[in-house]
Amino acid sequence: MRVVIALGGNALLPKQAKGTAEEQLEAAKNAIIRIEGVLKSSQVVLTHGNGPQVGNLLLQQQGTSEVPEMPLDVLGAMTQGEIGYFIASAVSLTGLHSATLLTRVVVNPEDPAFRNPTKPIGPFYEKPVREGMKMDAGRGYRLVVASPEPLKIREHDAISALLEKGFVVIAVGGGGIPIKGSGEGMEAVIDKDRATSLLAGQINADLLVFVTSVDSVYLNFGKPNQSRISKTSVKMAKKYMEEGHFAEGSMQPKVQAAISFLEQGGKKATICSMENINDAINEKAGTIISNV
Amino acid sequence: MRVVIALGGNALLPKQAKGTAEEQLEAAKNAIIRIEGVLKSSQVVLTHGNGPQVGNLLLQQQGTSEVPEMPLDVLGAMTQGEIGYFIASAVSLTGLHSATLLTRVVVNPEDPAFRNPTKPIGPFYEKPVREGMKMDAGRGYRLVVASPEPLKIREHDAISALLEKGFVVIAVGGGGIPIKGSGEGMEAVIDKDRATSLLAGQINADLLVFVTSVDSVYLNFGKPNQSRISKTSVKMAKKYMEEGHFAEGSMQPKVQAAISFLEQGGKKATICSMENINDAINEKAGTIISNV
Secondary structure, eight states, X not given: OEEEEEEOHHHHSOTTOOOOHHHHHHHHHHHHHHTHHHHHHSEEEEEEOOHHHHHHHHHHHTTOSSSOOOOHHHHHHHHHHHHHHHHHHHHHTTTOOEEEBOOEEEOOTTOGGGTSOOEXXXXXXXXXXXXXXXXXXXXXXXXXXXXXXXXXXXXXXXXHHHHHTTOEEXXXXXXXXXXXXXXXXXXXXXXXXXXXXXXXXXXTOSEEEEEESSSSEEETTTSTTOEEESEEEHHHHHHHHHTTOSOTTTHHHHHHHHHHHHHTTOOEEEEEETTTHHHHHTTSSSEEEEOO | OEEEEEEOHHHHSOTTOOOOHHHHHHHHHHHHHHTHHHHHHSEEEEEEOOHHXXXXXXXXXXXXXXXXXXXXXXXXXXXXXXXXXXXXXXXXXXXXXXXXXXXXXXXXXXXXXXXXXXXXXEEEESSOOSTTEEEOTTSOEEEXXXXXXXXXXXXXXXXXXXXXXXXXXXXXXXXXXXXXXXSOBOSBOOOHHHHXXXXXXXXXXXXXXXXXXXXXXXXXXXXXXXXXXXXEEXXXXXXXXXXXXXXXXXXXXXXXXXXXHHHTTOOEEEEEETTTHHHHHTTSSSEXXXXX
């Protein structure tokens, strides 16, 4: 079985954490130990976000004028190295061999997202300190960057080659480095869930797993009448989405990415938490979305 | 033919350069365009140093107290992402597919190098600003870190797998991330030439190429009686080294790393410049060291 698992930000860096190397390594170890079974029984790609890390790195870039500041695509590449190393270190403890692959993702430079940046990244500021900053939900000014649609995972062939040889592959970190078809980097941040869904389709994964901070997808989440979805179809998931059951920027992109995978020919997608992932993979927990 | 090419710092970042993303990408493009032929005709691993980049990143880490500073092993991982991305972008222009692999290198935590750090990294300071700084050749204080002997390239199996599938592999960046056998990171910087030589042995490379800023190895370099070595044996190279012909920290580690590869069973090592690399690979330029 070929499985793609998207590790949520929370799985790799607890919300209260400052983001030290020790905290990140500890979180990676806690995540990997839980999925050791599936890593050993299946071909697995692990993907991950980079929100807090790229934000910290951006702040450090701006901390000194002695050294040139790197653009966002390069910072994304750097966080792939950083976070990939923590995950690879954790995988090593299982005795399995991993391969952490720098991953670029082709986007369309004419994507309307470039004219309407929506993705807030990095720290909050009292005033805008550089171009492209916007007030974020009254909490302060943040850099807001474009989040274009991922069109092709450039390294999908290397990922498949490594899976076939038995490596646990760590890839598509931070949603991948956005590039034009010509290979030129773009200053943007791709949504990690969308890029992961695209990869799962490109490498013909049997199962796509989104690990998040809640155990399942819910209808009327947080309301007195909330109810857990254990299994649903693409058709029903779309209907729920239209009815506004899923929070934007939180559960909605995961459900949307799951649907997108299934519409590309994928068989099954699961949304679950780090705590119930093994049961979810065995259809005993979490939310399963499938074409049937 | 399986070839491992170690790109020197100069090949990827001209000495006068500040290290902007544009400068680094441009240098990578200039390097890759010269070796397009060998990339297309052979299985090639490209390795590279990270001296200026890790120094810059270290300075940025210290530029703000708002964000936790990462240890040296993590900074190494980040520069693998950064520089690997520039090289991968350049390889894309040839139409070839590359795979940039995070690479860890096992060292012995009891290596005497840890008790006697010798490798200066990062910027110069007027005064020591953190523990472990030493005066470097009268030019200022620099952080001096351990440079232990590389014992095993952890990802050599993934590198071989990718070469067999036809990818140009970018690996062992900055000499690799130093780890203990147990997988735990170590604050050190491994010599890139030694780590590259070790890799070449582990993956049974036919040819190991060190690209540096001079066209060949010379006897009495810089003196009126300097003479170019076109071909030599391990035995003669050792004799020249004992006679003090090669500068420490410059040509000597390259000659030593070439000898080490040949003593591990390697067939041929070449030391040349970016300008003559194609002729050097065809034994028409540079310095060839072999067992015969």
